[in-house]
Amino acid sequence: MQMEAKTKAVSAILNAPAPHMVGDGFRVHNFFPKGYKIKMSPFFMLDYNSKIEFSARNEPRGVGVHPHRGFETVTIAYHGAVAHHDSAGNSGIIYPGDVQWMTAASGILHKEYHEEQFTKKGGAFQMVQLWVNLPAKYKMSTPKYQDVKHSDMAKYNLDNDGGVIEVIAGEYNGIKGSANTFSPLNLLNARLNKGGKAYFDFPEEYNTGFVIIEGSVKINGAETAKTDQFVHFKNEGSKIELEALENSVVLVLSGDPINEPIAQYGPFLMNTSEEIQQAISDYNQGKFGYLEE
Amino acid sequence: MTAILEPFKAYLQKKVAITDDQFNLISDKLKVKTFDKNEMILMKGEVLSNGFFVLNGLLRSYSIDSKGKTHIIQFAPEQWWLSERNGMFNEASEFFIDAIEPTTAITMNRDFMNDAAKHVPCMNDLNSTMLNNSIRFMQKRINMLLSATAEERYLNFIQLYPNLTLRVPQWMIASYLGITPESLSRVRKDLAHKHFRP
Numbered sequence: 001m002q003m004e005a006k007t008k009a010v011s012a013i014l015n016a017p018a019p020h021m022v023g024d025g026f027r028v029h030n031f032f033p034k035g036y037k038i039k040m041s042p043f044f045m046l047d048y049n050s051k052i053e054f055s056a057r058n059e060p061r062g063v064g065v066h067p068h069r070g071f072e073t074v075t076i077a078y079h080g081a082v083a084h085h086d087s088a089g090n091s092g093i094i095y096p097g098d099v100q101w102m103t104a105a106s107g108i109l110h111k112e113y114h115e116e117q118f119t120k121k122g123g124a125f126q127m128v129q130l131w132v133n134l135p136a137k138y139k140m141s142t143p144k145y146q147d148v149k150h151s152d153m154a155k156y157n158l159d160n161d162g163g164v165i166e167v168i169a170g171e172y173n174g175i176k177g178s179a180n181t182f183s184p185l186n187l188l189n190a191r192l193n194k195g196g197k198a199y200f201d202f203p204e205e206y207n208t209g210f211v212i213i214e215g216s217v218k219i220n221g222a223e224t225a226k227t228d229q230f231v232h233f234k235n236e237g238s239k240i241e242l243e244a245l246e247n248s249v250v251l252v253l254s255g256d257p258i259n260e261p262i263a264q265y266g267p268f269l270m271n272t273s274e275e276i277q278q279a280i281s282d283y284n285q286g287k288f289g290y291l292e293e
Numbered sequence: 294m295t296a297i298l299e300p301f302k303a304y305l306q307k308k309v310a311i312t313d314d315q316f317n318l319i320s321d322k323l324k325v326k327t328f329d330k331n332e333m334i335l336m337k338g339e340v341l342s343n344g345f346f347v348l349n350g351l352l353r354s355y356s357i358d359s360k361g362k363t364h365i366i367q368f369a370p371e372q373w374w375l376s377e378r379n380g381m382f383n384e385a386s387e388f389f390i391d392a393i394e395p396t397t398a399i400t401m402n403r404d405f406m407n408d409a410a411k412h413v414p415c416m417n418d419l420n421s422t423m424l425n426n427s428i429r430f431m432q433k434r435i436n437m438l439l440s441a442t443a444e445e446r447y448l449n450f451i452q453l454y455p456n457l458t459l460r461v462p463q464w465m466i467a468s469y470l471g472i473t474p475e476s477l478s479r480v481r482k483d484l485a486h487k488h489f490r491p
Contacts, residue, residue, distance in 0.1 A: 266459045277455070284451040284458050286484030293463070293478070
């Protein structure tokens with residue numbers, strides 16, 4: 001007898017919490033950890049800049065030099081463009097559809113600003129920044145970047161012209177994303193046409209959530225969610241059906257939880273408070289390097 | 294006693310042998326106040342009749358010179374005291390006080406310590422220890438400002454206030470240290486060149 005795989009049921013459909021500014025360039029809704037107490041490890045933080053219009057000006061808006069240690073920042077652009085620079089001498093621009101996967105690990109300084117042309121023209125701006133935790137044994141590994149350009153992104157075309165699943169990390173129906181991760185996780189952009197359906201199968205223990213970037217969707221043939229909402233799933237069952245009620249974009253997060261102690265202070269995410277003190281001290285003493293404001 | 298005063302009681306009990314009952318005797322004279330980010334608490338020329346003990350957040354005292362430049366006298370993060378001593382003599386303040394972050398602080402009237410000592414004698418010891426510490430701190434700070442290099446001032450600052458480098462802009466640290474922001478930037482760059490091992 002074949003066991004029928006169980007549906008992964010929706011645990012809650014969450015509205016975007018009140019926004020706050022990060023620097024003067026990012027107006028973000030923090031879904032977790034402060035906005036909602038939900039289990040999403042290995043994803044530690046989700047800042048969602050819902051779509052807003054920035055007026056044209058000469059001086060770029062953004063966030064000045066700041067450090068990170070112990071995790072990865074993943075920036076996903078939907079509208080607008082962000083330029084970044086870091087203390088290792090890397091720089092680049094994240095355009096709509098692109099993803100920047102920065103492994104801060106042992107420590108990096110960086111700054112993020114609206115890209116020059118976007119600043120001068122102004123316009124719609126919509127982004128996601130995720131903090132992905134690192135297992136203890138990788139927290140002090142060497143920092144690195146993975147740039148995932150939209151044009152190079154691994155894609156799976158859905159049946160019946162349903163749309164496309166872009167695989168940033170992990171996999172979808174055998175299509176693997178190019179970003180390497182330190183623990184098992186899937187990060188996908190589902191770009192669905194109206195009526196398009198996508199089916200997901202994530203292990204029960206994987207913490208799973210959807211950010212509705214655009215449009216409105218029906219989940220498991222029952223609940224509906226619309227733009228700027230977050231769908232959190234239970235740790236039961238594995239199958240999810242996603243149907244677009246109009247042309248929609250959904251960011252899909254699902255990962256194996258990292259079951260290790262967490263100590264966080266500001267931009268540092270470690271396992272113990274001693275490691276946090278060390279991070280602060282190392283930062284103060286210039287061990288993260290230097291980056292001009 | 295409300296739960297919000299617990300950290301203050303724990304702080305006192307680390308310093309002197311004050312019992313829970315004794316703390317309850319004096320705690321009704323304490324008030325808890327919250328301040329928004331950037332909220333002005335004291336203007337120059339006003340008389341401040343109370344002191345602050347910061348539970349959460351960050352306060353600062355500062356002056357503004359005739360050219361409009363700000364000079365930060367003191368930062369007060371968690372577990373720090375902040376007061377303006379002209380107020381003890383009912384005289385107008387030379388300084389401003391504001392909240393750099395959303396802040397929760399205990400406020401106490403200028404007579405609090407003397408009154409508390411009438412009920413709880415060990416509060417007298419605490420008061421004189423704190424005054425001595427405060428004078429010692431000021432002496433060191435004067436010496437730093439007169440004689441130390443920018444790097445020495447910065448290294449002293451990160452010992453004293455380890456996490457403020459993550460909480461306040463560079464120009465405020467420079468203002469506290471009595472150096473230019475460019476000079477602070479140079480110090481941090483030199484330290485990075487000495488210590489950064491990619």
